[in-house]
Amino acid sequence: MARFDTIAAAREGIAGGEVSATELVKEALDRIEKLDPGIGAYNSVYADRALDRAKDVDEGRVGGALAGAPIALKDNICTTFGTTTCSSKMLKDFRSPYDATVVKRLEAAGAIIVGKTNMDEFAMGSSTENSAFKTTRNPWDRDRVPGGSSGGSAAAVAGGMCCGAIGSDTGGSIRQPAALCGVVGLKPTYGRVSRYGLVAYASSLDQIGPLGWTVADAAALLNVIAGHDPRDSTSVAQDVPDYMSGLEAPVKGLRIGIPKEYQLASGMDGEVKAGVEAAMKTYESLGAELVEVSLPHTEYGIAAYYIIAPCEASSNLARYDGVHFGHRTSEPVKDIIELFSKSRAEGFGEEVQRRIMIGTYALSSGYYDAYYLRALKVRALIRRDFDRAFARCDAIACPTSPIPAFKIGEKSGDPLQMYLVDVFTVTCNIAAIPGISLPCGFTRGEKPLPIGLQLLGPVFSEAKLLRVARMYEAATEWHRRRPEVA
């Protein structure tokens, strides 16, 4: 286990003179070198740059709330250093001409970006198996997936190869890998964090967010990355509270909503169900009241998502045409259309092609009303379901994923089977509300697998949501367990 494996521990260690930023980064790089060949979390590692930045921190030139903490960044977040590949052949050599806003904010706060992490190609997937480069393995059991699409970020944290990480979440891509890797993952309210520099998948659903071992670390990262950005017209000019202050104060009179429709979700693993039920008992013992709520349009969430997201993706990915950046075919072409078509067919993996096809179909003349427009109306209904439920509770609780980490290859034969694991995560993006996953137990068996509890809150309720999560974390020990990786 890494010595200072949380951001809090790293910051305390530096403040107390026990460890320097350089030592922290050296340890992270060491662990990456030793462990990552067997895990595959990182697409690229910035050893020299990270050590330079560590020196800046140690010699007092750079300070801030995250100063000295080694952080990993999902490879769809643009950096002027190294490549930003989105784990796709389309962008395998892409060097961004600008840094994402979150990168600027993290570095201004002294965070040390040690590398870019593997992901499902263009963030499309729930297992990181859609990466064009390699499969990332779950540090808890290397024959299993880390989840996706931010699987590399989750595995980097779980493997002790960084103190915290940044991912993106469009339909569950931070929360689900966090659940499968036994770490905390937060998707903020849509508009809370700037998307400038996040390679777009679905513009009305995408959001950047933190992953770490603890709720406090997620809060520390959120403090730094949240805020309005004039460069992202969908970011909201709402004050950013200090998410860390008051984190230890339990929410008095806490009401937790249990959606009755989620009890009927088929395919739920018995141990996951039991783990989440036990977590609800823990909340009751902390004085919370459990309230039954109804989210009547639950069963249409995946259908609505797998229309809206592919539609938006088909538009966003139209920019990859082989001309301005990205893969260009070296086959002979008779005209520009053929240049586009061949470059795109060669550069995109199959899941990306499938989603572009679904989106193109659903937006095409004759189908637009029945699919896309209708899905947007279902979206309004899903949002209304949540607004009504939140009138009666402070947070909604449910499993993050209906199943623990599945075996590599188990679900990659049938795209639809893979989509169904998103049942508890997609409605959160559709409704724009925040959601957090935190560990609430492990499965029994030779290689125990993490179980994730998900909490959802109303828009811009991150401060309270983090406190609700912290209440459970403070009463349990799950967040202290580490996989045997070394």
Added chain:
Amino acid sequence: MKYKAGMAKPRISLEEVRHVAKLARLALSEEQMRRFTPQLESILEYVAKIGEVDVSGVEAMAHALPLQNVFREDVAGESLPLEEVLKNASATDGPFFKVPKIIGGDEE
């Protein structure tokens, strides 16, 4: 969790797949299109269940936050320098991106 595609009329034919691939500018191979067709069928069959929802009187929600017309002053600000703009392109000619001919090619 096993979803079985219904035995109803298929939602997308190989012909339609070819058409959509053309619209999407994806030069998929014949083999790929044949393989994609049942997969796309199964997905479209599943997502079509939103047809069951009563959406009468519901306004389409493209964007879940009440943001509208977020504008800025029409004042030139910082721009990317030209060499940055061109650096990731595979084919350039001076300040231009180079492409095969557009006009006079096969229109369809």
